[in-house]
Amino acid sequence: MVWSQALQGKDDLTRFKALNWGIRTWDLWNFNDCDKRFGDDWPGRIPAQLIAHILYFFSKQDDLIFDPMAGGGVCADTCLAMGRRCWSLDMDDRPDTRPEIEPYHWDLDNKWEDLPIMGSKGKPDLIIFDPPYFDKKAGEYSKQSISELSRKDYLSFLERFFRFLKKISKKKTRLAFINSDWRDFQNCPADKEEPGQGILVVDYHEILKKTGWTLTHIIQAPLSSERFNAGVVSAMQKKKILGVVSRYVMILR
Numbered sequence: 382m383v384w385s386q387a388l389q390g391k392d393d394l395t396r397f398k399a400l401n402w403g404i405r406t407w408d409l410w411n412f413n414d415c416d417k418r419f420g421d422d423w424p425g426r427i428p429a430q431l432i433a434h435i436l437y438f439f440s441k442q443d444d445l446i447f448d449p450m451a452g453g454g455v456c457a458d459t460c461l462a463m464g465r466r467c468w469s470l471d472m473d474d475r476p477d478t479r480p481e482i483e484p485y486h487w488d489l490d491n492k493w494e495d496l497p498i499m500g501s502k503g504k505p506d507l508i509i510f511d512p513p514y515f516d517k518k519a520g521e522y523s524k525q526s527i528s529e530l531s532r533k534d535y536l537s538f539l540e541r542f543f544r545f546l547k548k549i550s551k552k553k554t555r556l557a558f559i560n561s562d563w564r565d566f567q568n569c570p571a572d573k574e575e576p577g578q579g580i581l582v583v584d585y586h587e588i589l590k591k592t593g594w595t596l597t598h599i600i601q602a603p604l605s606s607e608r609f610n611a612g613v614v615s616a617m618q619k620k621k622i623l624g625v626v627s628r629y630v631m632i633l634r
């Protein structure tokens with residue numbers, strides 16, 4: 382809120398400068414740390430700089446950004462600082478700390494299209510979708526999070542969700558889908574991993590294509606590997622375990 386007032390009327394470049402963020406010019410966005418001024422401490426928190434880059438390249442000021450799984454509110458906070466309107470939802474209701482995030486559970490048994498909230502804000506210009514990755518951190522989110530689903534149900538959920546996002550979009554709406562390759566690499570040498578058990582960026586792309594989205598960019602925004610301690614890294618090397626730090630932002634129309 383403070384940043385939104387201090388930066389009122391300023392263009393995007395001035396805002397980046399004031400916030401002390403350099404602009405990444407290429408399709409590799411490395412950020413070592415989350416900017417603690419934005420969002421709450423939350424499982425799967427992403428850096429505000431990552432959201433700011435999506436906003437800079439794929440939206441303009443005053444655009445409506447839809448953030449259907451908002452988590453700690455990084456997207457909502459960054460939109461405020463960058464002069465975008467944000468509509469955030471999450472299954473976790475925190476009226477005291479995060480009143481701007483509307484409580485909503487994307488439940489496979491409900492008919493999402495009939496919700497009164499749909500249409501009340503207009504169609505979004507950009508959707509920033511940062512779902513929990515399959516299985517990862519399942520224990521850290523509330524029960525009924527999609528990270529609890531089986532691989533098959535997780536992929537079915539995404540298919541239905543992408544179709545739904547298409548329905549509430551305008552022709553020019555962009556979707557920024559933040560995801561990561563998921564492989565069951567822990568305690569398993571790379572050449573012993575079972576094919577067909579993971580979910581890779583190409584699997585997401587298949588579903589996105591099938592649901593009417595056209596891919597325009599794949600941006601690499603890897604997780605920092607600095608968080609792994611030397612002992613863990615050395616054990617992985619000895620066992621020929623190939624870990625995952627990949628993270629991608631897929632941009633679709």
Ligand SMILES: C[S@@+](CC[C@H](N)C(=O)[O-])C[C@H]1O[C@@H](n2cnc3c(N)ncnc32)[C@H](O)[C@@H]1O
Binds near residue numbers: 421470488513
């Ligand atoms: C990866 S986190 C988002 C993190 C956020 N971008 C941040 O930086 O703080 C994903 C969020 O999706 C929410 N979520 C998972 N399943 C959901 C569902 N079925 N309906 C609504 N929200 C859900 C979780 O509560 C979690 O906060």
